[in-house]
Amino acid sequence: MKSQIKRSMKFSFTIAVITFVLAAIFTIVSSSILSDVIWFVGLLIVLVIVSIGVLFDMLGIASTAASEQPFHAMAAEKVHGAKEAVIIIRNADKFASFCNDVIGDISGIVSGTATAIVVLQIADIFGQSEGSTAQITLSVVLTSIVAAITVGGKAIGKYAAINASTNIIFFAGKTVSLIERKLKIKILPKNEKQTNKIK
Template identity: 50%
Template sequence: MQWSIFISIVTFVLASVFSVVSTAMLQGVVWGVGVLVVMVIVAIGIFFDMMGIASASANERPFHAMAAEKVPGAKQAIAIVRNADRFSNFCNDVVGDICGIISGTASALVVVLMIGDAGEGEGLMTAVVTVVFSAVVSAFTVGGKALGKSFAIHNSIPIVLWIGKAFYVVEHRFGIRVLGGRKKTNGKRGSKRAARSDSSA
């Protein structure tokens, strides 16, 4: 329940930021620049979708061997795999879906720019360009995610390790712990039980 509320708030904030930034970038630009902005937004969605799939399909064991050898980012990678449900939820459902929605809105703005450049008397050409552009964006989104998922499944270990190294840099340079691992409570519970038994005795 708490995670659902938290992720809803994060989604609202990120969606607002993405929407404001993309709209601001498309104000007063030619339609060619607008097309580039839309493709960048779609690419971001594909990239995060790939990271989410990799975290969900990665095996934890190889990272334990890397952590034993003091490989930077290995411990962070273990935390990512152990929290794959939340990490993939953020990457796929939050960032991925936001990029899909924002790219649709940005595409509509680009179409408006195209219509403005076409001028009056070019109704048929405007309709053709609009349909073709929408089809290209959809194909790029679906095809890119399909390729990204296949790549992520077959290369989950190096992808997750790369993400872990990025988290490692953030943690050690800025002191920000991006994702914490699950804490083991067996020892604490055992000590508490021992204390209770001693006090009862």
């Protein structure tokens, strides 16, 4: 029991550190980009950030809904992505935590910050000072639209994740396999004993 608690605490601390670093990077990068583009492009960037959050939320849910059985035959035939799909499913709790809690939540925070920057850009174009009625109204409208798109997108993503979990995780497995083979970047933890059992 104590070892499980220690592993849980270690994982939680690791996730917290990763979240801090990624949130800082995403916020700095998005703010830097948005400061140099017109409001329309900024709005497109906000939608891209929201889409990333929706995509990773779908991946996280799919990992908990998918079964590893369909991938065993493919893994035995050395199909790229099959072993990675099994590893994702066997580590669904950590994978879902990273996708939903880290990337998903960061996307929500960053999209909110990016929306605020876009609002200020639009208000500045129309000569509205910060805190004016028009600026506040615009902020409420755009924030509500972004929130509606985020929630609606995640609702659709959840439906897809539950009903097409095998295809989604296989796609994720193939993507991870491609990155690891071509770029030599280790993404998934590969325990030798666990990997050898995947047939």
